[in-house]
Amino acid sequence: MNQILNEEQTHPEMVVETTSAELLEQVVADLEAGNQEAVSQKLEEAHPAEVASLLEALPPEQRSELWEKVPTEQGAEVLTYLHEEARASIIDEMDEGELIAAAGTMAPEDLAELIDELPQDRGNMLMEALDRDHRGRLEAVLNYEEESAGRLMSTDVISVRADVTIAVVLRWLRRHERLPPHTDSLMVIDESGLYLGKLDLGEVLTSPPERLVGVMMQSDAVAVRACMNEHEVAMLFERRDLISVAVLNQDGLPLGRITIDDIVDVLREEHDRALLSSAGLSEEEDLFAPVLPSARRRGLWLGINLITIFAAAWVIGRFEEALDKIVALAVLMPVVASMGGIAGSQTLTLTIRGLALDQIAAANVRWLTSKELLVGAVNGLVWALAVALISYLWFRDPGISAIIAGAMLLNLLAAAFAGVVIPLLLDRWGIDPALSGAVILTTVTDIIGFLSFLGLASLFLL
Incomplete structure (x- = not known):
């Protein structure tokens, strides 16, 4: 007979994550109530990325507070998660000692990004304050262009020789207190380090x-050169479903590795850049930046848009006589322009x-253009007939119906091209086309x- 033992079982306390919005509301309420201990506790329990998100969601005064x-030991990592403008606002308030302490614990790739954003004199001061090993690794990363694999990679890697056994590898790994984050594989090198x-x-x-x-390794594993653009690296991860990839110099020597968390950051930044660029904003735009700098940045884009509006208004002004004589033209004129804008935006977005996905090259541009022109022609014919019918029922004028149909077709073809x-x-x-x-x-x-629309009307209706 099986004997069942009833023993008291203990379970670890379940941790329920708080949403970013809830955490923000709680922290703001604690700050306003002066509950400093509650704020400090929440910061200690939060991930550095969540702390960075909190800082970016606060006005300047509360952000500083x-x-x-x-926590000091968390500060360096929090800085790496901040966007450029928000990070700059915080660094401006840090003294040299605080900045040096934070830099001393940063990974070289993160520190390189920070150095690029600092004034030259402050960046040089920070470089000189680093220990020789950290400074050497940082200088190696800074030698590569921004947005390259060399800037994106982590130099914290573990490599093994091809002529050793798995037992040797296991002993070697046990000598490490911890493995580099997101380690899914080890680099294999020969006697000369290739x-x-x-x-x-x-x-x-x-x-x-x-x-x-040497028997167990994957000799066909993908590797990238340090000069490769980070966007191309991201596309490689997407196509091959990679978790990590080795970064090599021109001689085939390993320099570092890029992991999937780095690629997630690249894709997020590209998405933010495309979204904000469409409105003329920088991807580093700080939502809670002071009023005047924000107005200055956005004002330039408004000025550019104003010039384009005046260009369109000038064209309308050339047909003042036609608009005075035929009121229906003024009523229907926005229809033609709006339909063209929508159709063109669809083609523009797809292009x-x-x-962005490297799907367009010289070999297929002509086919793509022809296809979009045909799409524009089909939609142009269909909606030209629809608009012509509506115009006729509205104004009972076959001439205006024919004119708006022809203009609609021409504009949709132009929009597609x-x-x-x-x-x-x-x-x-x-x-950047998105900008x-x-x-x-x-x-x-x-x-x-x-x-x-107005030109055809002037030719055939006046």
């Missing part, structure tokens, strides 16, 4: 101890996405829409 309560492949940790744990590393060509030209000129593509496209579709 909260930063003073961030990269040969990678050895998955799963293989280390499950393979016979006497098996050689920018294709450029512009939606492909504008981002391609901007990309070739080194300008100015929409403004240029809207200007083109407005001018062509007004010009075609």
Whole structure:
């Protein structure tokens, strides 16, 4: 008979995560109530990324007050999660001692980003304060261009020789107090240090101890050069479902590795850049920045938009006589421009996405342009007939119905062409299409829409 023993079982206390919005409300309430102990406790329990999110969500006065309560040992990591403008506002309040202490615990790739944002004199001071080993690793990272694999990589790696056994590898790993974060594999090198492949940790744990590393390693493992653009690295991770990848110099020597958490940051930054650029904002725009700097940055974009609006208004002004004689033209004029803008925006968005995913090259541009023109022609015919019918039922004028149908078709064709060509030209000129593509496209579709509609009306109705 089986005997069942009833023993008192203890379970670890379950930790229920608080949402960012809830945490923000709690911290703000504690700050306003002067409950300093509750604020300090919440900061100690929160992840550095959550603390960074809290700091970015507070006005300058409360941000400074909260930063003073961030634990010293947590401060450096919190700085790495902050966006540039919010981080700059905090660093401006730090004295040299605080900044040096934080820099001393930062990874070289994070510290390189910080150094680039500091004034030159303060950056040089920080470099000189680092120990020789940390400074050497930092200088190695700074040698690479921004947004390259060399800047993105972590130099904290573990490598093993191909001619040793799994037992030797296990003994080597046990000598480490901890493995580098997100370690899923070990780099395999030869006697001269050249990269040969990678050895998955799963293989280390499950393979016979006497098996050689060279037999178990993946010699076809993907590796990237340090000069490779970080966007291309991100696309490589997406295509190959990678967790980490080795970074090599031109001679094939391993320099570091890039892990999936680095790629998540790259993709998030690209998404933020595309979203904010469409409104003329910097990806580092601080939501709680002071009024005047925010107004100055946004004012420039408003000025550019004003110029494009006046350009469209000038075209309308050239047809003042036609508008005076035929009131229906003024009523229907926005329809043509609006439809062209919407159709062009669809093509523009798809083209920018294709450029971001490296799906567009010289070999397929002509096919893409032809396809979008055909789409524009089909939609143009369908909606031109629809608008013509509505116009006829409204104004009982077949001439106006025919004119708006022709203008609609012309503008949708122009919108399709512009939606492909504008981002391609901007990309070739080194300008981010997401930043100015929409403004240029809207200007083109407005001018062509007004010009075609009012021009045809002037020719055939006056």
